[in-house]
Amino acid sequence: MYPNKEKQLLIQCHFDCTLVWNQMLHVMIERYQNSSKVSFIDAYALSPLPQP
Numbered sequence: 001m002y003p004n005k006e007k008q009l010l011i012q013c014h015f016d017c018t019l020v021w022n023q024m025l026h027v028m029i030e031r032y033q034n035s036s037k038v039s040f041i042d043a044y045a046l047s048p049l050p051q052p
Contacts, residue, residue, distance in 0.1 A: 003011060
């Protein structure tokens, strides 16, 4: 069974959003590890980003 065009689009969107979210999380973690004095971005600052 194969997904139709609509389901394919939803699947692709999900993976794109997950990729963006994971990249932003990686950047935040590296930023914090490089300098713990830098303020950490909280979940409210990330809420406009698409979430997986």
